[in-house]
Amino acid sequence: MKSNSAVNEFVIKFANVNGTGSASANNMFAKAIFRMGIPVSPKNIFPSNIQGLPTWYEVRVSEKGYLGRRGGVDIVLSVNPQSMQEDVADVLPGGYFVYDSTKPLDLRLVRDDINYIGLPLTRICATEYSDPRQRLLFKNVIYVGALAALLDIEFDVLTDIVRSQFKGKDKLIAPNIHALELGHLYATQNFDCPLGIRVKRVDKVGDSILIDGNAACALGAVYAGATVAAWYPITPSTSVVDAYEKYAKRLRIDPGTGKTNFAIVQAEDELSAIGMVIGACWNGARAFTATSGPGVSLMSEFLGLAYFAEVPTVLFDIQRTGPSTGMPTRTQQSDLFAAAYASHGDTKHVLLFPSNPRECFDLAAEAFDLAEQLQTPVIVMSDLDLGMNDNLSAPLSWNDQREYKRGKVLDAEQLEASERFGRYRDIDGDGICYRTIPGTHPSKGAFFTRGSSRDEWAIYTEDGKQYARNMERLLKKWETAKKLVPAPVLRSAGQPTPLGVIYFGTSVDATHEALDYLSNEGIELDGLQILAFPFNDDVVDFIENHDRVYVIEQNRDAQLRSLLMIECDADPKKLVKVLEYDGMPITASKIRSAIKQDLPGPASVTPLRRKAADS
Amino acid sequence: MSYIKPSFRHPEAPTNNIGYTEADYEGALSTLCAGCGHDSISSAIIQACFEMSIEPHTVAKISGIGCSSKTPTYFLGNSHGFNSVHGRMPSVATGANLANRHLTYIGVSGDGDTASIGMGQFSHVVRRNLNMLYIVENNGCYGLTKGQDSATADVGSHSKKGAVNQYQSIDLCALAIQLGADFVARSFSGDKAQLVPLIKAAMSHQGFAFIDVLSPCVTFNNNVGSTKSYEFVREHIQATGTVDFVPMQEEITVSYEEGASQEVCLHDGSVVRLRKNGKDYNLRDRAAALAAATDHAHSGEILTGLLYMDPDTEDLHTLLDTSECALNKMTEAELCPGNQALQKINDSLR
Ligand SMILES: Cc1ncc(C[n+]2csc(CCOP(=O)(O)OP(=O)(O)O)c2C)c(N)n1
Numbered sequence A: 001m002k003s004n005s006a007v008n009e010f011v012i013k014f015a016n017v018n019g020t021g022s023a024s025a026n027n028m029f030a031k032a033i034f035r036m037g038i039p040v041s042p043k044n045i046f047p048s049n050i051q052g053l054p055t056w057y058e059v060r061v062s063e064k065g066y067l068g069r070r071g072g073v074d075i076v077l078s079v080n081p082q083s084m085q086e087d088v089a090d091v092l093p094g095g096y097f098v099y100d101s102t103k104p105l106d107l108r109l110v111r112d113d114i115n116y117i118g119l120p121l122t123r124i125c126a127t128e129y130s131d132p133r134q135r136l137l138f139k140n141v142i143y144v145g146a147l148a149a150l151l152d153i154e155f156d157v158l159t160d161i162v163r164s165q166f167k168g169k170d171k172l173i174a175p176n177i178h179a180l181e182l183g184h185l186y187a188t189q190n191f192d193c194p195l196g197i198r199v200k201r202v203d204k205v206g207d208s209i210l211i212d213g214n215a216a217c218a219l220g221a222v223y224a225g226a227t228v229a230a231w232y233p234i235t236p237s238t239s240v241v242d243a244y245e246k247y248a249k250r251l252r253i254d255p256g257t258g259k260t261n262f263a264i265v266q267a268e269d270e271l272s273a274i275g276m277v278i279g280a281c282w283n284g285a286r287a288f289t290a291t292s293g294p295g296v297s298l299m300s301e302f303l304g305l306a307y308f309a310e311v312p313t314v315l316f317d318i319q320r321t322g323p324s325t326g327m328p329t330r331t332q333q334s335d336l337f338a339a340a341y342a343s344h345g346d347t348k349h350v351l352l353f354p355s356n357p358r359e360c361f362d363l364a365a366e367a368f369d370l371a372e373q374l375q376t377p378v379i380v381m382s383d384l385d386l387g388m389n390d391n392l393s394a395p396l397s398w399n400d401q402r403e404y405k406r407g408k409v410l411d412a413e414q415l416e417a418s419e420r421f422g423r424y425r426d427i428d429g430d431g432i433c434y435r436t437i438p439g440t441h442p443s444k445g446a447f448f449t450r451g452s453s454r455d456e457w458a459i460y461t462e463d464g465k466q467y468a469r470n471m472e473r474l475l476k477k478w479e480t481a482k483k484l485v486p487a488p489v490l491r492s493a494g495q496p497t498p499l500g501v502i503y504f505g506t507s508v509d510a511t512h513e514a515l516d517y518l519s520n521e522g523i524e525l526d527g528l529q530i531l532a533f534p535f536n537d538d539v540v541d542f543i544e545n546h547d548r549v550y551v552i553e554q555n556r557d558a559q560l561r562s563l564l565m566i567e568c569d570a571d572p573k574k575l576v577k578v579l580e581y582d583g584m585p586i587t588a589s590k591i592r593s594a595i596k597q598d599l600p601g602p603a604s605v606t607p608l609r610r611k612a613a614d615s
Numbered sequence B: 001m002s003y004i005k006p007s008f009r010h011p012e013a014p015t016n017n018i019g020y021t022e023a024d025y026e027g028a029l030s031t032l033c034a035g036c037g038h039d040s041i042s043s044a045i046i047q048a049c050f051e052m053s054i055e056p057h058t059v060a061k062i063s064g065i066g067c068s069s070k071t072p073t074y075f076l077g078n079s080h081g082f083n084s085v086h087g088r089m090p091s092v093a094t095g096a097n098l099a100n101r102h103l104t105y106i107g108v109s110g111d112g113d114t115a116s117i118g119m120g121q122f123s124h125v126v127r128r129n130l131n132m133l134y135i136v137e138n139n140g141c142y143g144l145t146k147g148q149d150s151a152t153a154d155v156g157s158h159s160k161k162g163a164v165n166q167y168q169s170i171d172l173c174a175l176a177i178q179l180g181a182d183f184v185a186r187s188f189s190g191d192k193a194q195l196v197p198l199i200k201a202a203m204s205h206q207g208f209a210f211i212d213v214l215s216p217c218v219t220f221n222n223n224v225g226s227t228k229s230y231e232f233v234r235e236h237i238q239a240t241g242t243v244d245f246v247p248m249q250e251e252i253t254v255s256y257e258e259g260a261s262q263e264v265c266l267h268d269g270s271v272v273r274l275r276k277n278g279k280d281y282n283l284r285d286r287a288a289a290l291a292a293a294t295d296h297a298h299s300g301e302i303l304t305g306l307l308y309m310d311p312d313t314e315d316l317h318t319l320l321d322t323s324e325c326a327l328n329k330m331t332e333a334e335l336c337p338g339n340q341a342l343q344k345i346n347d348s349l350r
């Protein structure tokens, strides 16, 4: 039988039961690969449940640096009998199924085109440990030790990770290393190690870090000077505020008094959370909330208030699979409509689309500047895939010379020198007016903020002309926003081509990989990574300059494509949908085949009836 | 429409300690119906702020939506105001207060705004003990949407259309006491003598202070049979005693007969006095306050005055241990940890 071989290019999937402590062992595995200089991309696939259901950890190892989900599994490490049948079926022909062989394998699970490696994990634990908890926990560490032998992971790298992981709890170091050794020993004694699929030290990660997108967003908020965080728990956004709290407690304690230079409130619901953010921002602090789709729905009325009353607001939407509760622990990019036009009336909001942790950090910080410069809500659109998984990322950095852009805020001196203050007067012609913070000046600058129409002096009015003028000024501000938001990033084909691809967020890695494959096949496309909404002229030009533009996104209704049609007046016939919406991150092969299927001519075999690109 | 008031000022208008006249605390001309109870509450707020010599710009006024929630436009024109969305004033006030703990926050809401759509936020702002004055201008109906019954309308009361309310009413004071509020009072819009000292005491209280002010809606809910109409309220009021408030700035010269008054010293040094009118009312007993409010309601009476108070209270900032310096005054120097710290974090992620 064929055994696949591959050095530093493979996918391994761990099939666990949630709540059994497998997560830290699996993380140790991914970190070891990373520390051997090999790009790695781990993804948790977990149920909406606390204990007892199947959970998977899929790790893509790619020396070439492909970090998107690949699809297909070369090695399954199975310790969950519940999901064994489906896990066996997952393995690619020639791949490996590593399982707990304490009990003999059910014959129905035997395929003749894959290799089986039995590790008697339960038996080893039973002889080694008397405490049932230890048996459960160390089972995970033992399989990591065995994988080290099978895949040729440097053992020292693993022991170093154990040492740093248990720093301060030194008692735990020796038993963990011992467990690693148990697994390692068993594998070396019973199998030809290493397998054909294995790792080898290279130098391909440079100074990269492994961090989840939510922690990077939180750090962005800390660095941008956010002081108020109000939130309501919801997967997958909770860890944004958890991480903010963790870092704020470390970095934001007043050295003199020991008191906090931040305030975190767990609100009673998302309406309250966004209300607190708006109140704090109105009063001159930088504040944010983090939520997911259901929370965005609840926050909509308030977002309209912030848009119309022009109060800076920052919101992180860590998207998950909708509609409604959908698949709460699966990923999607499906809140674009809900966020872009959140609230009734003519309302639209600035969106930012990070695709990796470095962008999460940078765009989070940028969100606070933009919100205050534009005096409007800014929504950072991340998702579960980026937010909750460790991602290989360029290191975070901050320019110490950087000053916060607080926008047009009048201080006491400026007010003192001014005539009558008009909150909604467009003095500079960019649609952005001057605001004041409560308490600034004893007799000048006070005004009444409201969600109802008002004139330039902030006085209530039902005069239709004044209302319309204000709405048009808000549009002018929208035009100004186009100049302030980050521009899209072009990935040129290096030669003229009529084909283009537009993509954003967590579709970026898979798209770039697909573009490489297509290029190898002689199909060249220009790529454009969108970083923000509103789209600026670069996006309009890109669509104009190509005959056919594939729009890649992870939702059913091609929401980005619709936004391009609405806001750029793009010809729908030109814009081809490439979609994934099953809750799993989009893969390069999906994108590649969708594009190939759509292309006319010799590059593809023309099917009898052309299939829609998204089928 | 709101109108800018002519800024005519009587040359000999009396000034307060900081040189302001009462007119300096006024706002735009009210557009509410003539005789609306809400306007009387606005003028009580004006008087209280004037008498307390509060600098108007150190007050922030926040409201929800409703006739009542419009009123912040009609007082303290030199204060920032925020007319937010229906039922959500507490969250906006919470955020504002977190940003700057040194302003005085006055939240104005209606019974619809608080007891129906905003019930959740009301309960939670009480729990968090936000340092603010929360006034409900309670008319037992939805004024702005033309008189539907609100959740504070009493069972059996009649709406303008003659319909009898069949549903249990919510007593916001009882609820606030039960939820742990440390300053709970009830008054009547027409009783300035009682309302002004209550507002002053509430503003001095260093935590959440709640006043439920019965405020008849002359247009939709001032008919016979409504328990929130002028006649009814006047006839059925039972006061816990006369409330007297002595701000810290004033020397306490008035002396009361021993035993005739109950005094509570607030954290800013001012004193609240409850003059007992024969009634033995213990301000500091939460269970008794709850019982008193409920008993009176059962006998068809409305108990007004300061119902419960505990000055030893820990507000949200104290609970969160936030810095004394207002968060909105902090700059890069206090807030940004710098690149060196970030590089250390990077190192921990390799
Ligand atoms: C979300 C939402 N629902 C409904 C309304 C309509 N609405 C405006 S005011 C109001 C009731 C106000 O009643 P109350 O708070 O008692 O104020 P009052 O006018 O009686 O002073 C309602 C239902 C609204 N503005 N927003």
Ligand code: SF4
Pocket: B031, B032, B033, B035, B036, B037, B038, B067, B068, B139, B143, B144, B216, B217, B218, B219, B220
């Ligand atoms: S409708 Fe009622 S509550 Fe509203 S302004 Fe008129 S009297 Fe006041």
Ligand SMILES: [Mg+2]
Pocket: B066, B068, B110, B111, B112, B137, B138, B139, B140, B141, B142, B143, B150
């Ligand atoms: Mg009302």
